[in-house]
Amino acid sequence: MSIDVSRDHFEIPAARLPVGYEAEVVVVGAGPGGFAAAIQAARMGASVIVVEKFDMPGGVHTSGLQGSADGEVGGIHAELIARLEAEGYVYTANEQSHPDWAGNPLTHYERFKEAGSPFTRVTFNPEGAGCVMSEMLHEAGVRTLYDTRFVDCVMRDGPGDATIEAIVVENPSGRFAIRGKIFIEGSGTAELAARAGVPYVSGGGGQPDTAQWDGVERPIPGGLLWTMSGIDFSAVARHQRDARDPFLQKTIAEALAAGDIPPDLYRPKMGGKGVYGDFYIGHPTLDMSPISADGTYVLWQNVPYELGLHMDESGEDQALAIRLLRSYVNAEAKFLRKYVPGFEKAAIASVGRFVGVRDGRHPVGEHVFSLEDVLAGRRFRDAVTAPMTKPFYWDGHRKHEFEVPFRCFLPKGVDNMILTGASLSFTYDTLFMVMRNFPWCMQTGEIAGFAAARCVAGHLGPKALEWSRPYFPVAA
Ligand SMILES: Cc1cc2nc3c(=O)[nH]c(=O)nc-3n(C[C@H](O)[C@H](O)[C@H](O)COP(=O)(O)OP(=O)(O)OC[C@H]3O[C@@H](n4cnc5c(N)ncnc54)[C@H](O)[C@@H]3O)c2cc1C
Structure with missing residues (x-):
């Protein structure tokens, strides 16, 4: 390859990339969102490929060592936890195993409890969980490429939204393209959305209470x-x-x-x-x-x-x-x-294999779920679950009942992408502490996988899907 070198940059001629794989559903990232999306779409008959930059699925909860097993939301999340239990990877700490724990100021979660009071903290072994999740993807018929990094998108402009033709990835085989029909954003930091040109808000935008120091907005x-x-x-x-x-x-x-x-x-x-x-x-x-x-x-x-x-x-x-x-x-x-x-x-x-990002890019979708939606208790015709009730950090931990519309899964400007997990179209104040937990992120993946498989079967784009009843009819 001839490279033209100027003083401060290189001109590299356009590359001809081989198409390494082709699948109906292509998932970037195998964290809770990408993992559940891949399994659900494959179980519904779609051909699915996942690219994951680390050596196991699970994202922050395995590679990042955050093995929280609290919360029960059904679906693939419940299946995974049952499987982890059956394989001996679930550990429960309570006041019997840890009599000095509750109320101890050194504890991350239980420091505000009454000293010596009852508590239950359920976790899974992150390394063991990564092995089990890898097996589950394989059993569902998903092709997973590990140590494979998504680096770019091949886009086709349309009269309305653009479409992703393929993603570009790199692994020991070199740099190649993966062609697909529906692309699922599971990177946890909206990297696929950003590379595809979806508008987004960077982490740190307009957070409360920062002005009390120096007015600088930080993630x-x-x-x-x-x-x-x-x-x-x-x-x-x-x-x-x-x-x-x-x-x-x-x-x-x-x-x-x-x-x-x-x-x-x-x-x-x-x-x-x-x-x-x-x-x-x-x-x-x-x-x-x-x-x-x-x-x-x-x-x-x-x-x-x-x-x-x-x-x-x-x-x-x-x-x-x-x-x-x-x-x-x-x-x-x-x-x-x-x-x-x-x-x-x-x-x-x-x-942990990486420094986790709590407040990264927030892609802008067809609906941006905000604190106002929560406070107003808004209902949506395309709600993805039955109404959920959760305490909201920015509202003094008061509990609110709310719904999340499928439009938060649909990024602006791109027709064939579905968002999941920490990359949903949510504002930071709804995501932080409330809508970024492991069970919910897996639910979003399952919903995205279901939607992707329906798109493939019906030859539709995600924005043309009819969404008339919640995927999870019972609230978590
Ligand atoms: C430090 C920290 C602590 C947290 N603590 C808690 C907690 O106590 N309880 C709780 O419920 N939640 C917690 N969370 C939140 C929760 O972990 C995340 O919201 C959740 O993991 C998001 O799921 P995800 O699938 O969207 O992304 P992630 O879990 O981030 O997974 C994304 C996956 O995509 C892969 N990936 C990223 N970029 C690429 C690329 N270019 N190519 C290929 N693969 C790629 C990553 O390797 C990763 O496996 C915490 C988050 C952080 C960062």
């Missing part, structure tokens, strides 16, 4: 999860009691004074305020939750909020986030082993 911070095994939590709790150090602040101060941890590891909340709760803004103390097995815990490291990084849109931001968070993991693990009784025999078991 809700992303995070890197990691696990430690070999922790004796009752010894940790004994140390908290005996040293009168419930938040480990004295222990942290000692390690800081000795130069054993960087000052930003346990950074304070900005301006003393916990806008997204203590978990996301500041990282004032250890933040952990039981997962997978006795003595194994998942720990959180969030991107410092003040840096305002957009890992989904900037390679520089992503590189900085990974370097920083990996250095925090290393520092935290060394600190815990050296200073905190109960961690002497602990070891890093795994670090």
Whole structure:
């Protein structure tokens, strides 16, 4: 290939890409959304191919180590959890296994409970779950290409919306195209939608409470999860009691004074305020939750909020986030082993394969689901589930009953794409804390797969589908 080199760029002649595969339904990303979409479409008779950049399905919940098994919504989600249980990958922590857990300030989820009160935290082993999910895709007849990265779209302009002809991917076979009829956005960061030219709102747009510091709009911070095994939590709790150090602040101060941890590891909340709760803004103390097995815990490291990084849109931001968070993991693990009784025999078991993006691109669809829809309790003729009732973070955790229309799955400007999961046409304030959980993301995938298979069978585009009754008739 002859390449024309100028001072600040290369001119590369248009490439002739081989068509490596062709399928009726092409799914980008095998997270909760893409996984369920692929299985549902395949079970309804469509030929389906999935491209996944990591070595297992499950997205944030497996590759990202967020193995939450809470919530029961039926469908493929219920099937998966039952299968994980049958294969021994579900772990339940409660007040019997963790008498010192509820109300302990070191816990991610149960810190606000009454000390010693009953609780149940159900998780699945992320690595085991990835194996089972891979088998389920295979059993459904889905062709899944792992370690395969979606990089671009081949588009055809139409009189109205454009159409995707094929996607361009790269894996050890090189760079090639996959042609399809219906394309499903399952990347978790709306990468397919962005490359296809769908309009979107970047993460960080117009978030409440940011002006109280400096008026800069920043995304809700992303995070890197990691696990430690070999922790004796009752010894940790004994140390908290005996040293009168419930938040480990004295222990942290000692390690800081000795130069054993960087000052930003346990950074304070900005301006003393916990806008997204203590978990996301500041990282004032250890933040952990039981997962997978006795003595194994998942720990959180969030991107410092003040840096305002957009890992989904900037390679520089992503590189900085990974370097920083990996250095925090290393520092935290060394600190815990050296200073905190109960961690002497602990070891890093795994670090998430990626820094998860909580507030990435929000594609604009035929309907943008907003907080107003929730507060007004709007009903839609194309509702995808029976009315749901959930507490909304931005409204003081008050519960609201609402419906979600199928039009949130349909991106503006492109005719043959269906959105799922964290890439639905939702505003950040509806997505965050409420409409981004694992069970719901799997439901959205199942709905998208159902719609895609109907499109293939009926030779229709998704925007021409009649949608007169909810896919999930019973609310979660
Ligand atoms: C740090 C963090 C913590 C969270 N904590 C919780 C929690 O406690 N409880 C809860 O219920 N939810 C939690 N969530 C939210 C939840 O995990 C996500 O909303 C959900 O996983 C979104 O599902 P998804 O399928 O849209 O995307 P993802 O889970 O992000 O999956 C996307 C998949 O697409 C693949 N992919 C991306 N780009 C490409 C590409 N170019 N080529 C090929 N493959 C690609 C990825 O590898 C991944 O497997 C958390 C999210 C984050 C980021």
